Amino acid sequence: MNKIELPEYDNLNPLIKKFEGKNIKIKYNRSGKETNHKGKLLNVKHGGFVLETNKLRKLFDYTNNILSLEVEE
Numbered sequence: 001m002n003k004i005e006l007p008e009y010d011n012l013n014p015l016i017k018k019f020e021g022k023n024i025k026i027k028y029n030r031s032g033k034e035t036n037h038k039g040k041l042l043n044v045k046h047g048g049f050v051l052e053t054n055k056l057r058k059l060f061d062y063t064n065n066i067l068s069l070e071v072e073e
Helices: 013-017
Strands: 002-005 021-032 033-043 048-053 056-060 064-070
Touching: 013 033, 033 056
Parallel strands: none
Antiparallel strands: 002 064, 021 033, 021 064, 033 048, 048 056
8 A cells, every 4th residue: 555645735636536446545534533444446526435345335525534545556
């Protein structure tokens, strides 16, 4: 996994969209709690994204809540 440096600006969609179809590992801030998630990034739209983990698809509302990102090459 390669750690990706996240920029300080608000809209992370263009950066995250580059990794569609790849396996990623994220640390995500959900309602003030940090949670870890790992899976295949399916799509990025309208500020959110879908992550497939063990054949379960999780919807994340905001790319801006990503605290750290690692991408499998």
